[in-house]
Amino acid sequence: MKYTASLVKLNIDERIATLRKDALERGIPVADEETLNFLLLTLAATKPKRILEIGTAVGLSAAAMLKACPSAQVTTIELEEERYLEAKKNFVELGVSDRVNAYLGDAGEILSMMNGQFDFVFLDGPKAQYEKYLFDIKRLLTNGGVLFADDVLLYGWVSGVEPTPPKRHSIVEKIRSYLDVVTSDRDFITSVLDVGDGVALSVYWKN
Numbered sequence: 001m002k003y004t005a006s007l008v009k010l011n012i013d014e015r016i017a018t019l020r021k022d023a024l025e026r027g028i029p030v031a032d033e034e035t036l037n038f039l040l041l042t043l044a045a046t047k048p049k050r051i052l053e054i055g056t057a058v059g060l061s062a063a064a065m066l067k068a069c070p071s072a073q074v075t076t077i078e079l080e081e082e083r084y085l086e087a088k089k090n091f092v093e094l095g096v097s098d099r100v101n102a103y104l105g106d107a108g109e110i111l112s113m114m115n116g117q118f119d120f121v122f123l124d125g126p127k128a129q130y131e132k133y134l135f136d137i138k139r140l141l142t143n144g145g146v147l148f149a150d151d152v153l154l155y156g157w158v159s160g161v162e163p164t165p166p167k168r169h170s171i172v173e174k175i176r177s178y179l180d181v182v183t184s185d186r187d188f189i190t191s192v193l194d195v196g197d198g199v200a201l202s203v204y205w206k207n
């Protein structure tokens, strides 16, 4: 384990921690502890009211974000029906369902039809689509809004610290392209951080 990850003492609702452990044991992808801790830190610093999440899985990051931001609403999108239904059940059990708008479907399609403004976006869906989603995310973000994109270093393959397995070259190139586009976009201030599996933290900052 990375030294920085070993220092994380994640402080989340006990019921979310239990559901998270259960999801991990069943092979459901959930944000790792270092990332989740940093996500909660970012939320504590920015206090968003309207959060958009791409990639609900079974709703654990959404529930953790809602617990961390008691007056926020989360809109979250998931492609797989089974996960979406489990997330809906978890939102009810965790007492946050009245603050969640959960969509079932392809994030690309749903984002293109969405209106309104969000002050925080947690981008945690299909990594190969991050760049494609950027146009709509930018349209949906308030000035000063935060874009938190997870898994952008992908096991060290993206930075080249670890060799990319032959079948993963395409996704690695797509993530590199996302990082190039978002760091070059003058409407964003971005730092790419070696937190968890890599986080690109951007602020939409149009003067």
Ligand SMILES: C[S@@+](CC[C@H](N)C(=O)[O-])C[C@H]1O[C@@H](n2cnc3c(N)ncnc32)[C@H](O)[C@@H]1O
Pocket (backbone or CB within 6 Å): 029, 030, 031, 054, 055, 056, 057, 058, 059, 060, 061, 062, 077, 078, 079, 080, 083, 105, 106, 107, 108, 124, 125, 126
């Ligand atoms: C890393 S997981 C999300 C984990 C969740 N944010 C958490 O930390 O608890 C990514 C999710 O994105 C979903 N996904 C994949 N392709 C998608 C798409 N095109 N549209 C919406 N969701 C998608 C996957 O089914 C998966 O559940």
